[in-house]
Amino acid sequence: MTILVTGATGTLGRHVVGRLLRDGHRVRALTRTPAAAADLPAGVEVAVGDLTEPETLAAALEGARAVHLIGATGHDHAPLRTGPQITAMAAGAGVRRITVLADGSEGGLTRAVRDSGLEWTFVWPIDYMANALGWADAIRATAEVREPYGARRTASADERDVADVIATVLTGGGHAGRRYVVTGPEALTPADKVAAIARATGRELRFTALTDDQARLQWRAEGWPEEGISFMLDMWATVPGSVAEVTPTVERILGRPPRSFDRWATDHADTFRAHARNQHPVKCDMRSTST
Ligand SMILES: NC(=O)c1ccc[n+]([C@@H]2O[C@H](COP(=O)([O-])OP(=O)(O)OC[C@H]3O[C@@H](n4cnc5c(N)ncnc54)[C@H](OP(=O)(O)O)[C@@H]3O)[C@@H](O)[C@H]2O)c1
Incomplete structure (x- = not known):
């Protein structure tokens, strides 16, 4: 299955992409500027789109069965306001499972994800x-x-551990409706x-x-x-x-201690x-x- 990774050119997303590729999955990386994705590993499909402009995301979502969605954008980590449109588009495109990088607290994004009909999991690293x-x-x-x-x-969590948790949730069962806080x-x-x-x-x-x-x-x-x-x-x-x-998330999901x-x-x-x-x-x- 194709897995769409948003934030794929960032500190965390690069590790998510790498882990999924190493595990043999087909990975599509979202970026606003293809040049930012030029150094992603070979084999990654690059899709151009902007999470704040959902109408740009149709091609990125096409054929994807799972999505990793960042819940905030920008230097000030502004919460994503387009959650309802993105989750509706994802469900319409046939996406079944979504990890959302957000704390899952009450708000527009959380409501949109919970109401989406997708198999959702919130994954929240306190700090990288x-x-x-x-x-x-x-x-x-x-x-x-x-x-x-x-x-x-x-x-703080090692971003490689956060990525391993996300990849495991995206590709394995048993995590729907959960909220995982990942720490070191x-x-x-x-x-x-x-x-x-x-x-x-x-x-x-x-x-x-x-x-x-x-x-x-x-x-x-x-x-x-x-x-x-x-x-x-x-x-x-x-x-x-x-x-x-400190949370036991890494040990519970990955079966090994956090770095x-x-x-x-x-x-x-x-x-x-x-x-x-x-x-x-x-x-x-x-x-x-x-x-
Ligand atoms: N730093 C922390 O300790 C911490 C803790 C908890 C959560 N977070 C959250 O973790 C996420 C990833 O952080 P990071 O440090 O890995 O990221 P980063 O290195 O700052 O890179 C940002 C990533 O987000 C993408 N992005 C930003 N705005 C976008 C938009 N409007 N549309 C599509 N993509 C957009 C960028 O893609 P392009 O530039 O290629 O388009 C890039 O891949 C962020 O949402 C952040 O708020 C961070």
């Missing part, structure tokens, strides 16, 4: 370990990470993660916790727009305590070494957001 790639420039250049909310603990094996502070990167790279690294005012000054000096600065500070100020709760941040840091150590070239864009980068 790959977000730490946003520190790579600073770590390479200054051996220091400077951020506010230094005491926050997050049960432990809740870590940013300082814990920097220490793990230091161990993995053999470099001496420092984490410095900033006050909101210090963060504001730093990000202004880096050229962030006020809107982006407020978004980040508001986000961190209002993050619920549940982001530190640790130490493992992730070891696998990405080269990116944080002083000689490495920047290969990864800063995540949650608001600098391109217009003011």
Whole structure:
């Protein structure tokens, strides 16, 4: 069967595509700009479409029997408002199963998915370990990470584990009507993660916790727009305590423990070494957001 993967050119979606291909499935990758899909593995069919303009998705959905749908788009992770149209089109095109990357809380997307008649599963990663790639420039250049909310603990998941859960749900039975929160094996502070990167790279690294005012000054000096600065500070100020709760999802769905941040840091150590070239864009980068 053909499986349509949205977000396929992104941090998570690339792993979903890779895992499905390795398991022998036919994969169609959605992108707004084909150039973004140029480095996807051979064998992936590329479909052009925009989730915010459902009328562009007909060809992408044609012949697909399962879909992985991202529930938010844009730098500010704005919730997808076109859920009702997309799920109706998917059902009409013969799609039977859908994984939705959303927390499944009450809202338009959740209602649309529940009412769609599709075999649906919400999969929600609290936070990707790959977000730490946003520190790579600073770590390479200054051996220091400077951020506010230094005491926050997050049960970040390795994006490869999130992808494995999604691929398993898309291709196996028994997950309809479920909501899976995917985490790593432990809740870590940013300082814990920097220490793990230091161990993995053999470099001496420092984490410095900033006050909101210090963060504001730093990000202004880096050229962030006020809107982006407020978004980040508001986000961190209002993050619920549940982001530190470790879930058994990976073990239950995949039958093995989740990868640790130490493992992730070891696998990405080269990116944080002083000689490495920047290969990864800063995540949650608001600098391109217009003011
Ligand atoms: N970062 C986190 O910790 C975290 C945690 C929970 C959930 N999420 C969610 O996870 C999803 C994927 O994140 P990521 O970090 O893997 O993504 P990413 O690396 O930022 O890439 C974004 C992906 O979304 C696609 N996309 C964006 N807007 C689109 C639109 N209007 N129509 C079609 N495709 C669109 C992009 O495709 P093209 O550019 O090729 O069109 C790209 O594949 C996002 O929805 C994000 O909100 C992230």
